[in-house]
Amino acid sequence: MSKPKSCVSALSVAALTSIALLTAGCDKKKAENQEAKTATPAAAPMVSEKTGTPGVTATEIKIGQSTTYSGPVSAYGVIGKTESAYFKMINDKGGINGRKINFISLDDGYSPAKAVENVRKLVENEGVALIFNNLGTAPNVAVQKYLNERKVPHLFVATGADRWADREHFPWTIGFQPSYQGEARIYARYLMKEKPNAKLCVLYQNDDFGKDYLLGLKAGFGDKHDKFVVKTQSYEVTDPTIDSQIVSLQSAGCDTLLTATTPKFAAQSIRKIYDIGWKPLHIMSGVAVSRSAVLIPAGLEKAVGMISAGYIKDITDPSLANDAGLNEFRDFAKQYLTGFDLNDGNILYGFAVAQTLVKVLTQCGDDLSRDNIMKQATNLKNIALGVLGPGIAITTGPSDYRPLEQVQFGRFNGNNFVTFGDVLTTD
Numbered sequence: 001m002s003k004p005k006s007c008v009s010a011l012s013v014a015a016l017t018s019i020a021l022l023t024a025g026c027d028k029k030k031a032e033n034q035e036a037k038t039a040t041p042a043a044a045p046m047v048s049e050k051t052g053t054p055g056v057t058a059t060e061i062k063i064g065q066s067t068t069y070s071g072p073v074s075a076y077g078v079i080g081k082t083e084s085a086y087f088k089m090i091n092d093k094g095g096i097n098g099r100k101i102n103f104i105s106l107d108d109g110y111s112p113a114k115a116v117e118n119v120r121k122l123v124e125n126e127g128v129a130l131i132f133n134n135l136g137t138a139p140n141v142a143v144q145k146y147l148n149e150r151k152v153p154h155l156f157v158a159t160g161a162d163r164w165a166d167r168e169h170f171p172w173t174i175g176f177q178p179s180y181q182g183e184a185r186i187y188a189r190y191l192m193k194e195k196p197n198a199k200l201c202v203l204y205q206n207d208d209f210g211k212d213y214l215l216g217l218k219a220g221f222g223d224k225h226d227k228f229v230v231k232t233q234s235y236e237v238t239d240p241t242i243d244s245q246i247v248s249l250q251s252a253g254c255d256t257l258l259t260a261t262t263p264k265f266a267a268q269s270i271r272k273i274y275d276i277g278w279k280p281l282h283i284m285s286g287v288a289v290s291r292s293a294v295l296i297p298a299g300l301e302k303a304v305g306m307i308s309a310g311y312i313k314d315i316t317d318p319s320l321a322n323d324a325g326l327n328e329f330r331d332f333a334k335q336y337l338t339g340f341d342l343n344d345g346n347i348l349y350g351f352a353v354a355q356t357l358v359k360v361l362t363q364c365g366d367d368l369s370r371d372n373i374m375k376q377a378t379n380l381k382n383i384a385l386g387v388l389g390p391g392i393a394i395t396t397g398p399s400d401y402r403p404l405e406q407v408q409f410g411r412f413n414g415n416n417f418v419t420f421g422d423v424l425t426t427d
Contacts (some may be wrong), residue, residue: 020021051237051339055102055129056368058384062102062359064122067135067158071109072237075263075293076135078340079158080105083133083352085336096361099368104128108139110219115139116146123152130155130373133176133353137209140173148172155360155372156353156403160287161208162215165401174377174401176353176423177310178286180209180260180427184216186309186407187258191228192221195281199230203269204246205261206234213260213285230254235265246272250280252304258283263293270306271299273374282306286407289417291316292344309424311392312348316416348387349399355385356394356403391423392425402427 019083055062069077088100095101104126108114122128124148130153134140137159144163147154148170156176157164160183164175191198202217204210214232215283218225229253233245242265249257250273257280259269266288273282281303288294289308298339313326329351333342338402340347361368363376380403406426410417 015415045157050102053129053369054123054127059099059101061096062128063367064119064126064128064131064154065105065132065133066108066118066122066139067101067105068113068131068139069107071111071277072264073110073136073262075290076158076342076346077107077203078346079135079341079350079353082337082347083354086332086351086354087337088331090358096358097365103132104291110136110139112138112142116142119143121144123147123150123184129153129368131277132357133158133267133350135159137395138207140164141208144170144173151370153268153370153377155373155377156356158349158353161212162228167399167401172374174374174396176356176403177349178309178404178407179216179402180212180285181216181219182405183215183286183309183407184258184260185220186353186424186426188220189219190230191256192224195256198228198256198281199252199254199416200256200258201230201249201280202232203242203249203257203259203261203265204232204234205265206236210234210260210261213258213401214386217258228246235261237262239265242268243272246278247276250276256281256283258285258289260285261288261381263288263290266294267298270294270303274302276298284308286333287311289412290345291339291416293346295412300414303412306412307409308412308417309409310345311332311389311404311407312345312387312408313389314345314417315342315348317418318416323386325388329388352385352387356383359383372375389419389423 015351029418044048063210065080065238067080068074071279084103087103090096091100104122106118108118119131122131131147135158140157140159144154151172153169154173156174160177160180162179162181164173204213217229221228231249233249235242235245259266261269266284295303306335313320315326364372378396378398380394380396389408394403396403405425406423408419408423409421410419
């Protein structure tokens with residue numbers, strides 16, 4: 001095998017999805033009213049004379065988003081900011097097939113109720129053509145039925161729940177990142193092969209995001225589940241700390257820990273494990289391994305040996321200093337992301353998913369009907385974006401609503417993740 005490269009997952013997705021990062025962003029008042037726009041919106045919803053599509057004119061396509069710039073998972077706020085910056089770059093280069101992108105990104109603070117309010121505003125008042133990369137499992141569940149009933153494309157949601165691939169019931173919704181259940185199945189298979197006597201404890205967020213990991217472990221272990229899984233503990237996203245859960249899991253005698261958490265709690269888990277002298281094999285959810293949002297706040301030295309399955313290159317890997325794909329990102333960031341910490345994998349995730357949407361809209365040509373937008377979103381063939389790990393590509397089809405289904409293990413060495421093993425399929 002060639003010299004190991006590093007890749008690390010960002011987001012969810014899901015859960016996907018840091019404290020220091022947002023100091024370059026908005027204060028709370030501004031965050032609550034966050035709107036990232038790349039063109040001046042019309043006073044009333046626009047409708048294309050040619051296609052009848054809301055949000056589309058001869059010169060503009062209006063795109064909506066409800067995401068998190070405040071609240072318990074505000075670490076993911078850099079995703080929307082990166083996407084806004086990328087669309088600005090596209091507009092500066094002339095737009096897509098002659099149309100500029102008007103991107104309206106609203107803050108929901110990871111609240112399902114606020115996400116519903118935002119999405120209704122975007123669809124009914126702003127008249128967007130589509131909804132793009134809304135973040136979080138619960139906020140997306142809250143708007144999925146509404147958008148599908150109105151046949152509004154609900155594209156590349158930032159969460160890895162299995163329900164985003166349910167074409168039969170929700171044909172207007174499509175995910176982006178590998179599924180949480182698929183990721184957990186890979187962890188189960190890894191342990192059965194590499195650590196067959198493992199005593200596994202699981203810390204998970206008490207919602208669909210965290211519970212998907214439990215379902216994936218059950219499927220992955222099969223009839224060996226109870227042999228491997230010793231104890232599980234949940235936490236609420238509103239909890240101030242998960243210290244008591246970590247102590248409880250340690251007392252169960254586990255030598256392996258899977259944390260299915262968002263960034264704030266991921267950092268807490270790393271610190272607490274280290275501080276109490278517990279030394280399990282620590283497996284971290286792929287949505288919570290950002291250097292800036294998780295590892296630095298926790299303490300880099302405290303995360304040594306932690307493993308995770310990812311699909312995005314680790315920009316902090318010295319061996320990738322001259323990587324062509326990452327250099328494309330660096331060139332973009334130099335002009336459009338001044339002041340951002342580019343070592344945050346969440347930013348690379350935002351870059352990748354924005355590139356993917358531009359690819360879809362480019363394929364649409366002059367037919368920007370919602371039907372065709374959805375058709376092209378499910379017609380992506382082996383798109384190997386530069387920031388994705390080697391051997392990992394985006395593919396969709398009329399019955400394939402999982403754009404990314406490949407990951408590779410990485411182990412943290414105190415500075416960056418170093419990949420090991422083969423590229424694996426999560427399906």
